[in-house]
Amino acid sequence: MISAPRPPSVRSIGTDYGDPITAVLRPPVGETENERQLRLQREAEAKRISDAIDEELRAEEKRYRKRKEDVRLLLLGQAESGKSTLQKQFQLMYNPTSLEEERLSWRPVVYYNIARPVRRIFEVVDAYGEFEDDDDAMQVDTNDDSMDLDMKRDSTISGSQGSSTAEKRLATLRYRLGPLLAAEASLAERLSGGQPTPTKGNLFVRSGWQARSLLGKARLRERGNLTGPRASMESGTPRRSEDSTIAIEKDKLIEDVAKILHACSDDIKELWEHPVVQRLREKRRLRLEEWAEFFLDNISRVSESGFVPTTDDILHARIQTMGVAEHIFDVSLHGRTVTWHLYDVGGARGQRHTWAPYFDDASAIIFMAPVSAFDQYLEEDPRTNRIDDSLQLFTQICSNKLLKNAHLVLFLNKTDVLRAKLARGVQVKKYITSYGERPNEFDSVVGYFRAHFTQVHKRNNENMRVLYTHLTNVVDKTATQRIITDIRDSIFRVYLKDAALV
Numbered sequence: 001m002i003s004a005p006r007p008p009s010v011r012s013i014g015t016d017y018g019d020p021i022t023a024v025l026r027p028p029v030g031e032t033e034n035e036r037q038l039r040l041q042r043e044a045e046a047k048r049i050s051d052a053i054d055e056e057l058r059a060e061e062k063r064y065r066k067r068k069e070d071v072r073l074l075l076l077g078q079a080e081s082g083k084s085t086l087q088k089q090f091q092l093m094y095n096p097t098s099l100e101e102e103r104l105s106w107r108p109v110v111y112y113n114i115a116r117p118v119r120r121i122f123e124v125v126d127a128y129g130e131f132e133d134d135d136d137a138m139q140v141d142t143n144d145d146s147m148d149l150d151m152k153r154d155s156t157i158s159g160s161q162g163s164s165t166a167e168k169r170l171a172t173l174r175y176r177l178g179p180l181l182a183a184e185a186s187l188a189e190r191l192s193g194g195q196p197t198p199t200k201g202n203l204f205v206r207s208g209w210q211a212r213s214l215l216g217k218a219r220l221r222e223r224g225n226l227t228g229p230r231a232s233m234e235s236g237t238p239r240r241s242e243d244s245t246i247a248i249e250k251d252k253l254i255e256d257v258a259k260i261l262h263a264c265s266d267d268i269k270e271l272w273e274h275p276v277v278q279r280l281r282e283k284r285r286l287r288l289e290e291w292a293e294f295f296l297d298n299i300s301r302v303s304e305s306g307f308v309p310t311t312d313d314i315l316h317a318r319i320q321t322m323g324v325a326e327h328i329f330d331v332s333l334h335g336r337t338v339t340w341h342l343y344d345v346g347g348a349r350g351q352r353h354t355w356a357p358y359f360d361d362a363s364a365i366i367f368m369a370p371v372s373a374f375d376q377y378l379e380e381d382p383r384t385n386r387i388d389d390s391l392q393l394f395t396q397i398c399s400n401k402l403l404k405n406a407h408l409v410l411f412l413n414k415t416d417v418l419r420a421k422l423a424r425g426v427q428v429k430k431y432i433t434s435y436g437e438r439p440n441e442f443d444s445v446v447g448y449f450r451a452h453f454t455q456v457h458k459r460n461n462e463n464m465r466v467l468y469t470h471l472t473n474v475v476d477k478t479a480t481q482r483i484i485t486d487i488r489d490s491i492f493r494v495y496l497k498d499a500a501l502v
């Protein structure tokens with residue numbers, strides 16, 4: 001059917017007068033040329049502003065979509081389970097320059113990791129002296145428990161036969177190591193940014209502590225080209241100008257400690273190898289953490305003047321995380337690059353309340369359970385066995401509704417430490433009575449713990465989510481980087497599947 005076009009005059013009258021916006025924009029009747037120019041300028045300005053707003057909205061939407069596409073990976077687990085060490089491995093793989101920039105800032109941590117165990121050795125020597133073999137004393141867990149030590153001091157030293165040659169030598173070593181022991185508190189204060197430091201227990205530091213340790217780092221931060229933890233996450237991070245000032249003032253401290261350490265390196269070596277100390281270790285009256293043993297074993301190298309921590313030193317260095325630190329990396333696979341946000345949390349009980357805000361948009365979790373900890377108790381609650389605590393925590397994570405869609409990975413970590421403990425004859429059944437008469441061997445012990453974690457997962461798995469389990473030693477660079485690659489691939493598989501559905 002052919003319809004005749006409407007006369008233009010009719011269409012324009014009918015449409016314009018019916019549309020209130022067109023009516024508003026209509027030039028006023030009797031507009032002069034000058035007024036017309038001004039009106040056009042106003043309209044052009046209004047359009048420019050409107051276009052800018054549209055552009056900003058489009059950019060915001062793009063950012064939002066991109067944020068949704070980012071991978072958010074939470075590292076969870078109790079204190080000392082290895083979360084920050086795993087984070088360092090991610091950093092080594094995906095942002096090696098930032099680890100390079102931080103390298104020198106690990107020096108005071110290494111020094112602190114030496115001064116503290118040296119003090120600890122003297123405390124245990126004081127408590128037990130050159131005791132005769134005594135099976136009752138074997139039952140006392142000396143791990144950071146000063147009350148036990150005070151009690152033992154009464155029952156051993158007071159009953160001893162006076163000073164032996166060994167005791168005299170230990171007294172000399174204590175005198176010679178006095179300056180190192182005195183430096184411990186200053187190092188702790190330096191690392192914690194002036195926070196009160198514990199006389200026993202671990203030293204907590206917030207994300208961004210490296211900035212307090214290195215002038216160069218503070219300058220980089222000022223230039224805004226520093227990669228690594230996002231300082232804005234931490235309310236207590238010092239302001240930039242303060243970073244520089246503190247770094248300038250305190251560099252002298254690190255140099256002084258380096259000199260002290262260099263001067264007393266042989267004394268530390270002698271103390272560490274002293275027969276009394278060796279016997280206390282064999283009898284497990286003296287139990288030092290793995291990082292303390294690592295640095296004491298390497299004391300000659302670490303106390304050389306001009307010492308720069310190696311990557312292995314950085315992986316072994318221990319400093320306890322406070323709050324949550326976010327690390328951002330670009331991860332690429334098959335030509336596609338995705339931003340990963342890695343959240344490294346503080347695992348001590350007093351820190352766990354800070355985790356929850358990161359749960360609702362978590363894409364993946366790596367839960368770290370140190371299987372070597374079967375003979376240890378929580379520092380924050382000395383009645384709770386650390387394997388028990390890990391199982392309880394894993395139950396909470398598996399059953400948490402906010403995390404039910406997150407990809408779940410379990411690291412049964414510190415397998416190297418477990419092997420060493422079993423090789424020394426430490427009996428699992430003594431600490432975990434349900435272990436019963438099973439063989440005190442690596443495969444059997446790991447199998448037993450693994451079965452418990454798997455059971456927790458099965459009981460709390462409404463979603464039929466897969467649990468990926470790895471036996472790990474996260475200070476081992478090659479093995480850990482292989483596992484990180486596996487995890488990256490499996491997270492990407494899920495990611496690409498989800499992206500295809502969008």
Ligand SMILES: Nc1nc2c(ncn2[C@@H]2O[C@H](COP(=O)(O)OP(=O)(O)OP(=O)(O)O)[C@@H](O)[C@H]2O)c(=O)[nH]1
Nearest residue numbers: 080081082083084085291316318321347414473474
């Ligand atoms: N030998 C060995 N040492 C490990 C392993 N995993 C971690 N460590 C060491 O254990 C110590 C504690 O590890 P961190 O990574 O600081 O523990 P964390 O889980 O971050 O602890 P918090 O920050 O307190 O929650 C560090 O000195 C590490 O070098 C491991 O598999 N084997």
Ligand SMILES: [Mg+2]
Nearest residue numbers: 083084320321
């Ligand atoms: Mg940590």
